[in-house]
Amino acid sequence: MFEPFTDVVPSFFGWLNQGPLTLTIFLHTVIILPMIWIYFQEKKRLENEE
Amino acid sequence: MAKKSVWSDNRFWQRSATWVTGFASILLIWLTFDTSAQIAMGNDQDLKDGVTKRVPGPTVINYKITYEMDAKRGHEVPVIGEKEKFFGRDDYSEEEAGALLHLGKLGSQAKNCMDCHTLLGNGAYYAPDLTKSWLDPAWGPDGAMQALTGKNTKEEAIAEFLQHPDQYPTHARMMPDLGITAEEAKGLVAFLKHMSSIDTNGFPRNFGRMQGAVNGK
Numbered sequence: 142m143f144e145p146f147t148d149v150v151p152s153f154f155g156w157l158n159q160g161p162l163t164l165t166i167f168l169h170t171v172i173i174l175p176m177i178w179i180y181f182q183e184k185k186r187l188e189n190e191e
Numbered sequence: 192m193a194k195k196s197v198w199s200d201n202r203f204w205q206r207s208a209t210w211v212t213g214f215a216s217i218l219l220i221w222l223t224f225d226t227s228a229q230i231a232m233g234n235d236q237d238l239k240d241g242v243t244k245r246v247p248g249p250t251v252i253n254y255k256i257t258y259e260m261d262a263k264r265g266h267e268v269p270v271i272g273e274k275e276k277f278f279g280r281d282d283y284s285e286e287e288a289g290a291l292l293h294l295g296k297l298g299s300q301a302k303n304c305m306d307c308h309t310l311l312g313n314g315a316y317y318a319p320d321l322t323k324s325w326l327d328p329a330w331g332p333d334g335a336m337q338a339l340t341g342k343n344t345k346e347e348a349i350a351e352f353l354q355h356p357d358q359y360p361t362h363a364r365m366m367p368d369l370g371i372t373a374e375e376a377k378g379l380v381a382f383l384k385h386m387s388s389i390d391t392n393g394f395p396r397n398f399g400r401m402q403g404a405v406n407g408k
Contacts (some may be wrong), residue, residue, distance in 0.1 A: 152225050153221075153225070154222060154225055154226075162394075163209045171214055172210075172211055172214075175207075175210050176207050176210070178195055178340065179203060179206045179207055179210070180203060183197045183200055183202055183203040183206070186199060186235075187195045187197060190195075191194070191195070
């Protein structure tokens with residue numbers, strides 16, 4: 142799942158590029174999780190409006 | 192009244208799009224600065240201290256460069272070894288080496304090498320890729336090109352070829368005589384040598400499969 146870091150210069154983007162899972166986990170964290178949060182906020186707002 | 196769905200609610204998509212666009216913008220700005228730092232050229236002290244840089248300093252022309260397979264990274268990487276004479280000298284100062292590289296870079300632009308060749312991924316594939324051309328065993332001690340030009344060192348052989356390419360036709364796609372002077376040729380060879388020392392993550396991919404290119408095999 143996690144591969145040893147082999148880039149020349151250590152950097153966040155080097156870590157991100159190590160394998161498919163690191164990128165997937167990262168993108169889910171920054172895109173999907175906030176969208177779920179926004180979803181429930183909006184749901185609550187719509188319910189309150191009704 | 193039917194319950195309103197969040198999926199058909201405009202605000203949900205607006206807020207999601209705002210978040211993703213905003214975050215991606217910040218990430219891209221960060222990536223730009225991160226890349227700038229990674230491709231910043233090293234200096235003479237880095238070479239003396241053995242500090243690995245993606246782009247070594249100009250004085251790398253004082254050193255022997257080999258291409259070695261890195262099992263961990265899964266591709267070949269240029270390795271800077273011991274001192275090696277370049278046109279009879281291995282003590283080029285940072286200024287001298289820098290001036291030579293600058294001359295070579297301007298020369299490569301003036302003669303438009305990229306019209307036929309590829310340099311670091313930019314250019315054409317009509318003629319051979321020049322990114323790692325310095326490491327091409329054909330220019331080495333037992334190489335066909337060095338024998339053809341009748342010179343004793345790699346740099347002299349390349350410089351001779353560059354000045355009179357029409358005299359050494361290698362195949363149907365003959366390089367034309369571009370009127371390159373001896374001084375320009377020296378700069379161009381320095382430029383090529385420096386370029387071969389750049390860690391390009393194994394680019395060009397097929398170069399490592401060339402006979403004799405990696406680990407001298």
